[in-house]
Amino acid sequence: MQPFYVRSDFVWQREELQAARRLVRGLGPLQREAGQLAELVVLDMPTADLYEGHWSVTGQDTPDDQSPGEAVYLPGHNALLLIKAALWCRLRGIACLALASLASNPFADASPGFFDPFQAALGHATGGQVQIVRPFETYSKQRVMELGQRYPLDLTFSCLAPVDGLHCGRCNKCAERRQAFRILPMGDPTDYASPSAGSDRGGRRFST
Numbered sequence: 001m002q003p004f005y006v007r008s009d010f011v012w013q014r015e016e017l018q019a020a021r022r023l024v025r026g027l028g029p030l031q032r033e034a035g036q037l038a039e040l041v042v043l044d045m046p047t048a049d050l051y052e053g054h055w056s057v058t059g060q061d062t063p064d065d066q067s068p069g070e071a072v073y074l075p076g077h078n079a080l081l082l083i084k085a086a087l088w089c090r091l092r093g094i095a096c097l098a099l100a101s102l103a104s105n106p107f108a109d110a111s112p113g114f115f116d117p118f119q120a121a122l123g124h125a126t127g128g129q130v131q132i133v134r135p136f137e138t139y140s141k142q143r144v145m146e147l148g149q150r151y152p153l154d155l156t157f158s159c160l161a162p163v164d165g166l167h168c169g170r171c172n173k174c175a176e177r178r179q180a181f182r183i184l185p186m187g188d189p190t191d192y193a194s195p196s197a198g199s200d201r202g203g204r205r206f207s208t
Contacts, residue, residue: 002038002094004085009048011059012160017042019157026152043084050076062161065175069106072160072172078109079118086122086130096131103138141180153181154189163193170194 005020007013024040048057055061056074063071082099089097101110108114115132123129136144145153160171167174169192181188 001036002089003040004088005040005042006045006081006085007042008045008080009051010056012157012162015159015162015165016157018165019155023152023155026155041088043088045080045084047080056160059161063172065170065172067172069104069172069176073107076109078107078114082118082132083122086132087126089130090122090126090128095129096133098133098135100136100144101134102136102141102144104140141176142183145180145183149184149186153184153186166191166193168193 003020003024005017007017021040024037027037051057051074054074055063078099078101082097086097089095115134119130119132139147157167158173158177159167160173161168167177167190174190174192177190178188181190
């Protein structure tokens with residue numbers, strides 16, 4: 001199994017990449033069950049010239065914990081995310097690439113109307129096929145959290161505006177994270193820099 005990280009100039013990616021590396025290391029004890037896990041491959045897809053002035057690269061007016069899910073839309077993000085990873089796989093004879101898109105994703109580039117033609121176009125362009133699979137496409141975030149309870153979820157990262165390496169506690173994604181962890185007996189292990197304006201509690205301290 002080959003994990004990927006696509007680096008694209010977004011303001012949260014330094015902390016997110018560090019977390020991705022910790023997570024890959026943390027999954028080590030489970031490799032025998034899940035299949036051998038390779039070292040993380042980092043691919044660069046710069047976007048600052050495309051998203052110039054956008055909150056994702058400036059860090060200004062970041063969607064907060066009261067904003068709707070649609071506020072975090074990044075135009076064409078899945079196409080940018082997939083193209084280099086899919087070509088990497090194609091050039092190395094890897095036939096299948098997985099993306100963890102959930103049923104709740106409201107954006108057009110998370111639908112079969114995007115993925116099917118994208119996969120077909122890639123096949124035409126490269127003379128071969130890389131199947132793009134979405135194993136969680138019918139799953140809610142609650143279902144994914146329940147399935148992942150035995151994995152080191154405390155090592156995951158989901159914040160749009162990190163503060164000194166911590167989850168900010170005030171952005172749209174931190175709000176989603178708090179809500180997702182509420183369904184688990186373990187509670188929320190996340191160390192937030194600030195309590196959420198829409199929550200009566202922050203995460204408890206947890207060293208990662």
